[in-house]
Amino acid sequence: MNSVPGRRTRILAATTAAAGLLLVAGCSSDDGGSGGTKTAAGGVELVKSGQLTTCTHLPYPPFQSEIDGKVQGFDVSLIDLVAEDLGVKQDILDTPFENFKTGAFLNSGECDLAAAGMTITDERKKNVDFSDPYFEATQAVLAAKKADIRSFADLKGDGDYKVGTQAQTTGEDHAKSQGLDPVSFESSDAVLNGLRTGQVDAVVIDYPVVQGWLKDEALADAYTVAEQVNTGEEYGFTVRKGNTKLLAAINKALAEAKSDGTYKELYEQWIGPYDESAASASPSAS
Numbered sequence: 001m002n003s004v005p006g007r008r009t010r011i012l013a014a015t016t017a018a019a020g021l022l023l024v025a026g027c028s029s030d031d032g033g034s035g036g037t038k039t040a041a042g043g044v045e046l047v048k049s050g051q052l053t054t055c056t057h058l059p060y061p062p063f064q065s066e067i068d069g070k071v072q073g074f075d076v077s078l079i080d081l082v083a084e085d086l087g088v089k090q091d092i093l094d095t096p097f098e099n100f101k102t103g104a105f106l107n108s109g110e111c112d113l114a115a116a117g118m119t120i121t122d123e124r125k126k127n128v129d130f131s132d133p134y135f136e137a138t139q140a141v142l143a144a145k146k147a148d149i150r151s152f153a154d155l156k157g158d159g160d161y162k163v164g165t166q167a168q169t170t171g172e173d174h175a176k177s178q179g180l181d182p183v184s185f186e187s188s189d190a191v192l193n194g195l196r197t198g199q200v201d202a203v204v205i206d207y208p209v210v211q212g213w214l215k216d217e218a219l220a221d222a223y224t225v226a227e228q229v230n231t232g233e234e235y236g237f238t239v240r241k242g243n244t245k246l247l248a249a250i251n252k253a254l255a256e257a258k259s260d261g262t263y264k265e266l267y268e269q270w271i272g273p274y275d276e277s278a279a280s281a282s283p284s285a286s
Contacts, residue, residue, distance in 0.1 A: 040086035044245045047109050052083040052090050055111035057097040060188050061212045062270040063117040064092075074270035075115040078134060079237070081262065082253040097168050103128040106240040113239045113246065117206065119170045120236040129241055131250045133234035134263075139171050140210040141226040142195065143202035151227045155180060155202060164191050164200035171204045174231055180204075195223070202226065206233075208271055 038049045047053050056075070059065035064073040071092045083090040095105055100118055105111045106128060119137065120130045143149035148159065155163050156179060165172035165182040175182045183200050185191045188209050194200045207228055214220045239246050257263040264274050 040088050042086070042245060042249055044086055044249055045243075046086075046088065047112055048091070050088050052079065052086060052088050052113070053111045054079055054090055054092045055095045055099070055105045055114045056092055056116045057100070057187075058094045060117050060209065062208060064115070074135075074266060075117060075237075077266045077270065078254065078257065078263075079113070079115050079250075081257055082250050085249060085253050097166075100124075100238070101127065101168065103238065103240060106238065106243075112243075113237055113250065115237050117208075117235055118238065119233045121170070124238075127241070128238040129243065129247055130236035130238055131247060132254055133236050134254050135208075135235040137233045137235060138207045139174055139204055139229040139231055139233075140207040141202055141204055141229065142210050142213070142223055143226050144195075144222060145224045147201055149202050149226050152178070152204075152229050154226070155204075159201075161201040162199070164194045164203040166191050166205055169205070170231065170233055171206060174229070175204045204229075211272055 038046045040046055040052075054076075056064045056071070058071065060073075062073055063075040064071055066072075071094075076090070076092070080090050093105070093111060095111075097116065099105050100114050100116055101124055103114075106114060114128070117135075117137075118124070120133060124130070141149070141152050141155065147161075149155065149161065155161050155175075163175055163180050163182045164185055165175050166188055167184040167186055172182055172184060182204070183194065185194055188205060191203050191205055192213060195203050207225075210225060214223070214225075237250055239250070254263075257266070267274050
């Protein structure tokens, strides 16, 4: 399609050498979005006119976090592609992660979709509709280099280690399913702080998050990935149950980004060396 390379050029032109992608732009309509049409391209109904409202939970780098006063990240950049296709701008609301399981903010009409590095699960599918998978993830065990922790199994041994996880996440679910009683933290930043201050001896959290942390030389000198645990997780974006037009628009944007090279470039921008398997996840079951 001739329009896709043009879109890719415009999106990547927003990259700056100093701060990365500065792509989030909220709609500042004087009427709070209540005036004008709420129907975007393709007949997609939006909760506010002129904008695609995204619920997320901050911070969760490299998927979404505030950088230089703007919410940025891999998820943000991908949803910007959807917004552009719809002819609107993306606006982001920071909301509690627990609401992503229930779809509360989608059902109440506060957000059009949710993007929060969220794993597709059968339990969550009961409350929301997921897009096609856009990222394959593994869990990581991060521990101090001086600690005698070399694998996930060590956490279950007789070392009496305290393990930290982020609340309401699949990392926490996995730790509990393996018989651990983790210390639960509200955000990924709090998880890292718990490790740095000695509240816990190790943490179990999504590997891309750990990758972002270890870009800091001081953290890389002090901590190491003891093990990556492949739990078969795939991330998806969510919409309100039955919102088929918006779901189709999201899946279309993802497919085009993977085929025209935009996905690869955004992956390298936000996450690191491109892992082709991350983009080859099969579409989620309907």
